[in-house]
Amino acid sequence: MTRKKDVFVIGHKNPDTDSICSAIAYANLKNKISDGNYVPKRAGEVSNETQYVLDFFGVESPAFINHVGTQVKDVTIKITPSLSKEMSLKNAWITMRDMQEATMPIVNEGKLEGIISVKDIATANMDIYETRILAMSKTKYSNILDTIDGTMVVGNPEDVVPQEGKILIGAANPDLLENYVEPGDILITGNRFESQLCAIEMNAGCIVVCMGAPVSKTIQKLAKENNCSIISTPHDTYMTARLISQSTPLGYFMRKENLITFSEDDFISDIRGTMAKIRHRDFPVLDRDGNYIGMLSRRSLLEMDNKKIIMVDHNEKSQAVDGIEEAEILEIIDHHRLGTLETSMPVYFRNQPVGCTSTIVYLMYLENQVEIDPKMAGLMCSAILSDTLMFRSPTCTPVDQKAAEALAKIAGIDIQEHAEKMFRAGSSLADKTPEEIFYQDFKKFSANGVNFGVGQISSLDKTELEELRPKIAEFMENSDRNDVDMMFFLLTNIMEESSDMVFVGENAKELVEAAFGAPAGENHIYLPGVVSRKKQFVPRVLGAIQQ
Template sequence: MTVDVLVIGHRNPDTDSIVSAIALAEFLSIKGFKTIPARAGELNIETLKVLNECGLQIPTLVEDVRPRVTDVMTRDVKYVFRGTPVKKAIDLLNSIGIRSIPVVDENLRVLGLFSVESFSRTYLRDFISLRVKLVDVPLKNIVDVVNCDVVLGDLSSRVSGYVYVGAMSIETIKSKYSFKDSIVVVGDRVDVQLHALESRASLLIITGGLRPPNEVVDKARSLGIPILTSPYDTYTTAKLVDLSRPVEIFMDRAEVVSENTLVQDVINLMKSKLVRSVLVVNSYNRLSGIVTRSDLIRDYRKVVALVDHNELSQAVDGVDEAKVVAVVDHHRVSGDIKTREAILFRVEPVGSTSTIIWKILREHSLRLKNNILKAILYAVLSDTLLLKSPTTTEDDIDCVNTLSRELGIKLEDAVKFVRDAIALSEPKDVEDIIRYDMKVYDEGGYKFAISQVFTVNPDYYISMKDKLISRINEVVRNEGIKLFILLITDYISNTSYTVVVGDTTLFEEAFSTKVVNNYVVLEGITSRKQQVVPKLLNIISSRR
């Protein structure tokens, strides 16, 4: 079975994250994989402008990759309707080799679960009581299960009563038993047949395939009592009559979950309730599948390839429960994403993940569609701040120049397009500024966050400094962050106007500077990845 590979970037996706997901998905597709380019958050205006310019679709939004019931359930589930003879349910279990089967009403709404265990439990209870009693059993059930011929009776009628076998002499029966409102199973003993009718039995079943004499038929007709004839002997007939009871008598209460329920929650439910299977219903509350222990043995994890990040704190929710098959990134290696098998893991110190994808394509002598290559060109320019970032490498420059030439796009036109797109994407309100490109890091339990806004108009953000500090203080308190840094980066002057909240002493030690009223100007600092994170990690490590 071919499994979809979700190719996905980090939360708060930027242009490089989105374009590298699209490009790697296309590369893997050429290599024979079934892929879905995805995103872990909403897109900014810059990225939307790039996708629109290149004629590319917005990747699928995926906010959680934890496996859910819909990923593991058996959809082609067999079921029986309410009222089905229990023998038919047993035959179905045996014919397809399963241990349980759902019981539903006419609208496919779950009523319960019939299983080998539930049948055995109810049947044993009846066996111990030494009495078999039918309650409101459709006459049709008995006809179908016992393979009877109908002498008299309406198949839509229902019968109730204890089941008696008329095997003794008529004298003994009259002295010890009452057949009133009972189901009497008897052979060719006319005296017992007539006595059963005179006692107002609810049903007379004559065994051996023998037709009753006219006087018995006439008597039954006058009293309104149905008569059936069974092709089997009396013992077999009595056993089958017992198995004509509706399946719901033998079912257990079913544990029911929705298709969107987490697999881990199903596992916990099975353990706590000691059940072997759980039924699944759709949004209309109708049966749509079943999850058994067998379904949980196989590898049901979602398959993902990560681009432009390799840290759990930045990844889509649930990635620790997914099967990661590839990582392509240009950031530090955190080491907190674990895999069971060897994977494609490519991390290079370049300015853009899209540059690495471009290099992979060249190594495999592959060329993607021009619109994807055009997006790669824009993504590299965006992530390297128009090739001005200190993270820019010769590979990034080579990628941009080569694509510009091959696509027939003037480099100055591409630069202008990306510069305009970046300007359009600048966040305006306090919450958007803080969350716009926020990345959270967890280094040995020390949790810190860095947000960065690139602009050519830093004064706008500086004027909001007090409001930004106030809101960041709330974020620090509510989200367990020890240090929060907001970089307002003017990529023309190569200066970051920086708001620092929380553990300011660590920041001061890292940058050999003084933070005054949660604010400091860092000249020559534009790269979070290369110029900020490593300095912080060095101080965090030295404190241990």
Template sequence: MKDVIYISGHKNPDTDSICSALAYADFKNKTGNIPAIPVRLGELSRETQFVLDYFGVNSPELIDTVRTQIQDLKFDSVIPICPDISLKMAWSIMKKNNVPNLPVVDEGDKLVGLASLANITSTYMDIWDTNILSKSGTTLENIVETLSAKCIYVSDKINNFKGKIVVTAMQPESARELIEEGDIVICGDREDAQEIILDCKASLMIITGKHEVTEKIIEKAKEISCSIIMTPYDTFTAARLVPQSVPVSYVMTKDNLVVFNNDDLVDEAKEKMLQTRFRSYPVVDNDGKILGSVSRYHLISKNKKKVILVDHNERTQSIPGLEDAELLEVIDHHRIGDIQTGLPIYFRNEPVGCTATIVASIFFENGIRPCRKMAGLLCAAIISDTLLFKSPTSTNADRLMLKRLSEIANINPEKFAEEMFKAGTSLQGKTLDEIFNQDFKVFNIGSLKVGVGQVTTMDTEGFQSMKEDMLKYMENKTNDEGFNLLMLMVTDLLKDGSELLVTGDEKYLVSKAFNVQLDGKTVYIPGLMSRKKQVIPPLTAAVNESK
């Protein structure tokens, strides 16, 4: 299995989630032996994209699961073959590489069939008729290669043969009754027999035994465009070998192939293998190009993917398939959630305003100075998560770390924050779905399923025109996904407060938690800036009091 560590933030990633994953991957790559790859679970917000563009950093790879996939296994590399090579050549390649089958690919390396030992050996058991070379479209090149032959004369008019195979093991005059125009004829060194073959207008004459061919015969062959080749084999051997010149495309398996894509899940591949009896299976990419082959042996050696979580520690917010992965670390600043592990792990959770503050601390604690780009990403994350210290989650640790990092990144935090918030808070051109889900998290509070999204903007007036449509969107989401309570915080950076939009059967909990009266399904709460510190704790308390 490819030995890498995936570092992932939460679903619907915010700037802290993305930047912390990128920076911590950079730290792990500087200090560890296993490559660390930052990944994301959703699309980037405008704010986050602005940050990455500003510091010239590529977005993390988007993945949708950490369950083991075929691409994670060390499956076998293969030698693909083209459809027109001979059976003899295919057999030789299989023996040389000790493989039971070979993928057959077109000019673009896309899989078109599978040639197996079973395909080839069955041809020796089947009694093919004498027209097999014609039916299969065998070329002269294949016949020459199969018979280790030497070309005496090759007609430029004929390459594919339409006639049958004839062995002239009889008197020359008797052969005249068997040979028809266009036939492929195997003969010896008798010149009288060769002349009769040419009189009958054969398309190919195969002379066995390394005998010389007279100029008279060659000239006559040219007149009727009959190619002549000479094989060192005797007549019996030549007759036995000729069918092996058939192109592999004639016998390969084309239909009902069991093929795996490189991103197929290993568990699903195992189920398919249990229903079949093949020794190995082709592996292709999303374009159908062959990558290798996989067998049951590779599945036995399956290992779990290694994962580090940043900026979250709740299963509902994390990557699908986490239960099948090996969780190594958690770096977070939120409440302790419900993720469980089978073995002890490194779990670092601190009551600071941003995960990036913790990640930066890890750099400095290990005597490593983050580069300018990583320092800039960490600065942006701290500014974003603390709303430039307007959020009550802000701590002195965040302030001190931003000061230290901004010197390395060579930015003015206040000026950068203004540019970043302007780029990230505009709602123009966004759909309801994009607005609601750009920073949305699901919480299990007691027996209730609670969802809380947050939109931080300087354009609250622009939001007012879409408020009713947003409430309808939330009602549908509540019903479709079974939420007991669904909330959207529209946080106004200018007024330092948030308007709450609320749907769900348990919306009375909002009044109880914040000691406010809902105006239908909305309420404005001054000073409400933090979901983590000002929303989830009082909601949890309200749920517990209602039991």
């Protein structure tokens, strides 16, 4: 039975507790109500608060994914069998003709040694003017036997053609043959005793007797004594001479330098240019250990199976995991303002004005009459408490509070006690650098051509926030702006329901003063009553920009 393709349920970059918990809970719901394989993922590092929640309820963190673009492994990879470098050109041609393959790999113990194409074989046949080709390519007699349908009369089939040997046709009389037969040569001849004897006396490496002519015992005895092999073939001299060069092993003609190979983890967007420039039909694909697994056809790009994604807790491209424009978005479950994300096909889009995405997920469990187990209840309840700052945020609605209380009952937790422990775990910043704190919950926005980013940290400890502010301000002043014109950071005191906001960027101070109608310091402003980035801060900044 074919395994269904994974559908990734994923939140925004720099995920908060809601982003992680709603992804896990919604993937769990989808697996119960639909025929599919839904897998929660995360697009950033897990915060201390979120890790506390996951550990408390014994749930593993979703695996990290930093790009959802289509990869080679998402495309049909042809399981093209490999050839051996010892195989003759003739057998390789027959194999490729019968399998209708234009290019085939040469593999040894799983490792790619080279590739051979029909063009390479044709070129080898047309360009062979070197009479010593069998010696140069270290061809075994077994290859010659196979190619000319021969029988070994004298000698060992596994021996290699002597290094100095060239291919000759014994059409001349013995007197002339003496002048151009040299040690190690391969002489193609008929049933002429004199020619065979001359070749042995001149130390030829091999005599090929055509038309199945019998070889006398005297010649066989002399050949053995002089280390001269004898092969009998049913073909005439012309056909034998035509075929014998096709016994050359593939290893001599295969392309082994500067091979164009791809990894199964390569992104199609990164390799498309190479495939267009290098006009091969097929390219070898290797796994992470460098082992050959198949061939990627140019035609396969027409049948790409893009990654399938469900977005939770965001709907803006700037906040989405990298490569989202290449993925197939199936659903969006969110509680934020509508962004600028475009989809190639219609999607299921659920957006409600509540304080938390997990509240929406909880409602969907009820609508689908799916029982909520204690672990999922604990995750969703924690997400609601986090996003609404334990119902203190202006984004909190009666629906959020009712959902959290119902979920807390299922999870068997006390809301007040659990929230305080969760917030304290999240506000423990001693082990984090200012950069880690800044990007822990950072989102980008834009309006009227102005791009800005807003980060936020919440804490129960007023002293900790006061000590953190100058460190954050210094980091912001010296950091890369990440394609934004201005950056803001809210240090939110949960107990006092206020925020100290640090800003940086041209005109940032004027914008903040216009947005909040209060004078600002050199790089910060105190905002009493402001605890919500989504409902209290960003809308005012956007309004000021538009004015």
